[in-house]
Each structure stands twice: as structure tokens, then as C-alpha cells.
Amino acid sequence: MRLGKGMRIAILLGGGFGSALLGLAVLVLVVPRVVAHYSWSVERLFRQAPAQPIAFSHKTHAGDAQIPCLFCHRGADKEEAATIPSLEQCMFCHRFIIGTTEAQQAEIRKVIEAFNNREAVQWVRVFRLPDHVRFVHEAHIRAGFTCAECHGAVETMTEMRQFHRSLKMGDCVGCHRQNNAPTDCAICHY
């Protein structure tokens, strides 16, 4: 009788004790690795569209109204951070535009109230890199990349989500290699 590989291992390890040992080995060696590998993705699954204090829709602004990204994110072609627009900038338009539906008017009222009370809106960050990584928006825009290449089709998103890019180091390095950009560690890490 020919024995399968698994059966041979089971006989070798001696029945019940063997499978218990095998189970333990899986538990100790395999499970933590699987969890470690996917925890980043699991975390992303839940965090990729965080609730914002004001239901700002990129679809309405960038999609329907066709406002260019750089009109609000003015740092993107000038400095390291793309920057979030100040409330003053929201008020350029929302002084006059107060929304058509009830829901829209409620959200826009929040903006106007915050502006009048001189409060800052506590936006929740969607795209985040660790502290030891320097990503410079300006250099990438200058190299001819569009915002969508990393941020995806923002103009279709009612809620801002991060799913287009993994934002892991391999993603950055792969892109740098493809585009003959420097892969010296000190370009991003300092």
C-alpha cells in the first residue's frame, strides 16, 4: 500500500500526539505570520474611508464642479505637503453657495459656523506615511505625475478613500525604479 505524504508524517509523529504537535506548530509558526502579513491590510480595510467631521464630497467639488485639485490643495506643486485648504478658502465659494438639498445645506452650515466661530475643522487624515518617510508632493508633480496616479479617481469619491496605492515601501521603490528615479535610501529617509 502506498502511503500519502501526509499519512506518512502522521504515522511518523504517532497518531493523536502527532496531529496535536502539528496543530501547535501551525499555531506558533504560521498564524502570527499570516496575521502580521494581513494586519496592515485589515487595518486599511477599516480605516480607508474614515468619517469626517463635515461630509465633504470630492465628487461634488472635483467631479461635478470640476475644481482642479491644486485650487484647494495649494501646497501640492510648491512644497512637501499638499496641505488642506483653510476655512477662508472654503468661504470664497460658500459665502454664495449654500447648497440645494437639506443635507447639503446642513453640512455647509457647519463650514460657515466654524468659520464664524474661528474654529479649525478636525479633518481625519486618509493618506498617512510613517514619520521616517519624507514624501515631497512638489517633486512628484514637477516630474509630471498627476494626483490620480497615487490618489485614484478622487473625482468619483463621495467619501475620500485610500485604496489605490498600498503606500508600502515596495510600492514607492517599484515606481522609482520604473521611472529611473533615485533609489538612494536618503532620498526618502532622513
Next chain:
Amino acid sequence: MVVDMDRCTGCQACVVACQAENNIPINTETIFLQRRVIEWIWVERYWEGEYPHVRARYIPLLCQQCDNAPCEPVCPVYATYHNDQGLNVQVYNRCVGTRYCANNCPYHARFFNFWQPVWPETLRHHLNPDVTVRWRGIMEKCTFCIQRIRRVQREAARDGRTLQDGDITPACAQACPTDALVFGDILDPQSRVAQLAKNKRAYKVIEDLGTGPNVIYLKKVDPYAPAADHDHKH
């Protein structure tokens, strides 16, 4: 970098500027007593001559960015390496904290984060956002203010101009009231550094080890210095 010891007054402005620029944790008394102080540039005191003709001297020391850096080959994870600009780079997120590099550095220019750095609540917003806050268990050192180098390079690329001598100024050189610290490209013969390096007072610290330091010191000229020791012995 060129350090003119004739101009240096030992005022420690460079040390303070470096601490502020590079998010270096505050060295409290406890840390001092533990001998775990972190200073990327510091003013070292030493004695010159023999009794009774002794002079107390000082010298600002920093990472010498050696051409043949002893710290680099001993790193098991390649967290420290030379980049194409001749900078001895420390990659914080790659460092695993073996401290071999610090043990191999003859200048003692590398510092290990024995503790998680903490700042008082009042200083929380004074950290430089361009520099990583180094965490516990990793090695750190002077980078010639790489964040400033990168910024100037980026601005030059944006404006479509080539880098000029004097464009890049590290925090220590900027803060120096007597202009004793000069930073520049030694390979550019027209640069201020290259001109100063030709000075006959120029020397490098423990150069005989063959590490090839890239920080050049200009010897202090002391008209009141006691006569050389060998004159007394004869």
C-alpha cells in the same frame, strides 16, 4: 565642512542650533550622569602641552563624514552607507541597534537612543517637521542637515538653476556668530571650502587612521602659546 579654529570662540551656538534643527532630545542631568548624551555637534575640551606649559583648548567635533568610514562595514543591516554625494547616511528605519558602528567610530560621533525621547509638553510643537524624531533603540548622528540639502536641491531643480556655493547652510554653520564653520562642495575648486582647505593651517582629526575625514580644521594661531615641549627637554 571647514572649521576655522582661529575664529571659533567655543560659544556653543552651533550645538544649540543643531539640537533645535534636528529634533535632538533634551539632555537632562540624569541623561548626563548616565553618559547617554546626544549631541550631533559638540565642543570637546582637551589639554595642549605639558605642565607647566599647559593650555586648555576646545574643538567643535561632529561626524567627520569619512570617505573610508569605519562605521559602515560593521553594520549588519546596511543601515549606514555612503551615498553618491559623499554623505555618510544613517537610515533610521533600517537600524536595528547593534551599536557596532558607534564602537567602531574613532570620533565618537554616533549616538544611541537608549531611551524613547520625550519633550516637555510646551515644546511639543517646536519639533522640526522636516526631520524624523528618532525612537528608542536606534543609532543617530550628524547628517550635515540633509533636510536642508534636500530642500535646496529641490528648490534649485524647481527654478531650473544649478547649485551655487553657499546655497546650502547647515544649522550649525548658520548659527555660528564668527563664521568659523563653512559648508560647501570640496570638489568644486572655486568654492569657499576648497579655498580654505588649501590653507597651510589645515589638518584633519586623527587623519593617520586613514578614515579620510571630510571635515577640515584650520589650526588655531596662538601668539602666546608656550614654546614647544621638546625645546624645554633639551
